Amino acid sequence: MSTIRDVAKRAGVSTATVSHVINGTRAVSGQTRLLVVQAMKDLNFVPSALGRGLRTNSLKTIGFVAADLTNSFFAHVFRGVESRARESNYTVIVSHSDEDVGHESEAIQNLIAKGVDGILLAPVRSGPDDAEFYTEFSVPIVSYDRRLSAVNIPSVVTNSQDAVGEAINFFKARGHERFALIAGKQGLSTTLERGQGFEQAANPHRHWVFYGDSRYEGGVHAARWLSEQPVRPSVVLVGNNLMAMGLVVTLQEHYPEILSSTVLITIDEEPWTSFVRPPLSVIVQPTHEIGVTAADLLLQRIHHAEVPLLTTLPCRFVARSDPVTVSHPLPDYESGPAS
Amino acid sequence: MSTIRDVAKRAGVSTATVSHVINGTRAVSGQTRLLVVQAMKDLNFVPSALGRGLRTNSLKTIGFVAADLTNSFFAHVFRGVESRARESNYTVIVSHSDEDVGHESEAIQNLIAKGVDGILLAPVRSGPDDAEFYTEFSVPIVSYDRRLSAVNIPSVVTNSQDAVGEAINFFKARGHERFALIAGKQGLSTTLERGQGFEQAANPHRHWVFYGDSRYEGGVHAARWLSEQPVRPSVVLVGNNLMAMGLVVTLQEHYPEILSSTVLITIDEEPWTSFVRPPLSVIVQPTHEIGVTAADLLLQRIHHAEVPLLTTLPCRFVARSDPVTVSHPLPDYESGPAS
DNA sequence: TCCTCCTAGGTAATCGTTTACGCGTAAACG
DNA sequence: CGTTTACGCGTAAACGATTACCTAGGAGGA
Known part of the structure; x- marks a missing residue:
């Protein structure tokens, strides 16, 4: 490997x-430039990036901490991040938090020790007090998927x-109650916000809330819980795709009559949501765009620009069940391409 | 940030x-050590990792180039890579090739410019002559998923x-012909190897081969092709999960009678393969282990150890269709956990 | 006593860049 | 013709760690 001195x-x-x-940082005559080139x-x-x-004091590198890249939500966000980062010649280091505060801390520490210029994360801590944790670090942080704007950390949410x-x-509107x-x-x-949205819309009708754990098992428990209700809901909205999977699998196996008689809605598009019978309706988040936007904000903060504390991206609702297939854009928003 | 001089x-x-x-590189008296600590x-x-x-001349960083992290095969491999890397205090930079030789070259160049200590890739070039491309680089390379051992690059395959x-x-054995x-x-x-395995096993029975493009559209075309055959196969093995998706969706929509009357087999487990009716049989690759193993080999090469040129990991065959659900381990191998 | 060896630890060069200063030369201006 | 301004470029000091080499003192052996 040759160095700048050799050149x-x-x-x-x-x-x-x-x-x-x-670097184009000073005028150089055409002659000389040619020689150098x-x-x-x-x-x-x-x-050498190291030198x-x-x-x-910048490696042109950012850290991306996901809960789990195996979850396609994070994978799609990551693709967005990476494509935006590459545009500016940044590279991305990936870590996992697995929704565990310990893992998250460790990941952040490691990233900083590696000299990243900034960090993108879906914070595991989000209680308003607990969230101050994120303000202590020496590099800019931008949060995605979950809101942290209360503590002065820019957030990209839907x-x-x-x-x-x-x-x-x-x-x-179609008669469900x-x-x-x-x-x-x-x-x-x-979880909090979706709960509020649900409460508001479901009122004054009869409604239930079951708290899962955001994992596959949560869906399994939910299925059992559902089967035990003397009066059952006709519409069930599942707050995350892993739980939706657990729910559908369990219903399919043990309570097929529930599966065929209730409308299921989930969040985040996955291939199987349209394969399964009956197909699931789905709230589609603009995952790729979340990544692009978050990366963009982070790069701006790295270059000391001011950025908005909260960026909200629009979802798209795709109704697949009961009674026909319709794509229904939310009012006041362009429906964003999932790209 | 304080420096070593401050300390x-x-x-x-x-x-x-x-x-x-x-670093524990020289004896230091207990007294002094305590003071320093x-x-x-x-x-x-x-x-500072930079200093x-x-x-x-090592950032303790490796590069991982995937075709597409959105494909769960690569996501799982990546998790394996990352967990092995972290054990040794290495971090991982991710790039995408999107199965494109240009993108791949660019990714490799960028990684090297960033000073990675080694690169893990699923090579897009694999013709025996073409593959020499990979031998020219200044950092060790290990190939996963696809074999490159002909050109002296260690490979981890199944x-x-x-x-x-x-x-x-x-x-x-169950009567299909x-x-x-x-x-x-x-x-x-x-593609080559699976084709050979197929030819051997299918002979002397009647058999067909359709060449897709490894993408969703390949499956769509395959469905159309399938529908046009005067005599149709009763067992269809799809060589990759994206094509399987295209195939199933298209069959489900346009040719449901084909879907219900033929046995479908695919490679790599995905949630939907068990949800769809009828469910697909599947050849399960030990994705996590592929990642762990490849990362392990790369780290060894980085530290100048000799490593085997070819590592083969066992698959597991899960029969779900026709006529009963059986898990059928391959002979001569422990069935590896998908983890 | 003298020589050797070991232990503990300091000095300063080095890795490959960027960049604050400084120095000529030539053009422009009065 | 002197003075300013601009331009083009070189010198050398950082950045923050690692490490080859050296020093000093004490222990042990002959």
Whole structure:
């Protein structure tokens, strides 16, 4: 590997000039530039990110901490992040939190030790007091999926609260009168907001809320719980795709009559939601766009620009069950492409 | 952020001593060690990965290039990679190739410019001549999913060739006599090997091979092709999960009678393969283990150890269709946990 | 007593960049 | 013709760690 000094020697100029040619940070005559460029080609010189990083104190790297990349929500967000990052020549280091505060702390520490310029995360802590945790770090942080804007950390979220209401209203308008929500992990801002959206829309009709754990097992428990109700909801909204899976599998196996007689709605599109019979209606979040936006905000903060504390992206509601297949955009928003 | 010099000053020792305390590279008296440790705590000092990296020419970082993390195969492999990497205090930078040679080149270049210590990839080029491309780089490379061992690059693959044969034989033994393979992208070692496994097992019975493109659309085309055959196979093995999805969706919508009358087998477990009716049989690759193993080999190569040129991991065949649900381990192998 | 060896720890060069200064030369201006 | 301004470029000091080399003192052996 050749260094900037080799290039300088071969071109007969100083390292300063080579550096300025590379970065366009100072006027260089056409002659000299040509010499330098040629020398770089000859030696096929690639500037060392380390040397540069040490000097500028920036590796052009950001950290992305996901709960679990195996969950397609995070995978799609990540693709958005990566594509935006690459546009600006940043690379992305990925870590997992697995929804565990310990893992999350560790991940953040490691990322900072690696010299990332900023961090993107779906915070596991979101109680208003607990959230101050995130304000202590030496690099800019942007939160996605979950709101943290109370503590001065920019957040990118969706209007899933409205979308939940919209979905319930959709079926209310078609005569349904008994609604259930299988809610996610308590404490997350998404769980709270979706719960509120649900309550509002379901009132004054009869409605139930079951608190799952945001994992597959939560869906299994929900299925059992559902089967035990003397009077059952005709519309069930599941707050996350893992629980939806657990629910559908369990119903399919043990309570097929419930599966065929109730309308199921879930959040986040997955291939199977349209395969399963009956198909699930779904609230589609603009996952790719979440990633792009969050990365964009983070890069801006890294360059010390002011950014809005809260960015809300629109969901799209796709009704697939009862009685026909309709795509129903939310009011006041362009329906965003899932891309 | 405090530096090693601050620590040295506060502890009343030299930077060399601090460094040796941190890395355990030289004997240091208990007294001194205590002083240093205390000073580090006081300043909550974290060694800069950049400074260290510049000196040692290693950032303890590896690159992982996937075709598409949104494909759960790659997501699971990645989790394996990351967990193994973290054990050794390495972090992972992710890039996408999207099965495109241009993107792949770019990704590799970028990773090297970022100073990664090694690269893990599912090579897009795999023709025996073409594959020499990968031998030119200045950092160690390990290939996963696809074989590259012909050109002296260690590869981690599965015995999917045998597994394909096994699956065909399973249904042959139950009386089936007409088999089709929907093959993946031509040129990939997996496509070639699975094709061979299929040919061998299907002979001397009647059999068909349709070449898809390894993407969703390939499955759609395959469905159309299937519907046009005057005599149709009773068992169809699809070489990749995206094509399987395209196939099932299209059949479900336009040719439900084909869907219900043929046995479908696919590769790689996905939630929907068990939800759809009839459920698909599936050849399960040990994705997590692929990642762990590949990362392990790469780390060994980084530390200049010799590693085997080819590592083959066992698949597991799960029969779900026709006539009963059986889990059928391949002979000569422990069935690996999907973890 | 003298030599050797071991232990503990300091000095300073080094990794590959960026960048604050400084220095000529030549054009422009009065 | 002197003075300013601009331009083009080089010198060398950082950035934060690691590490080859050196020093000093004490223990042990002959």
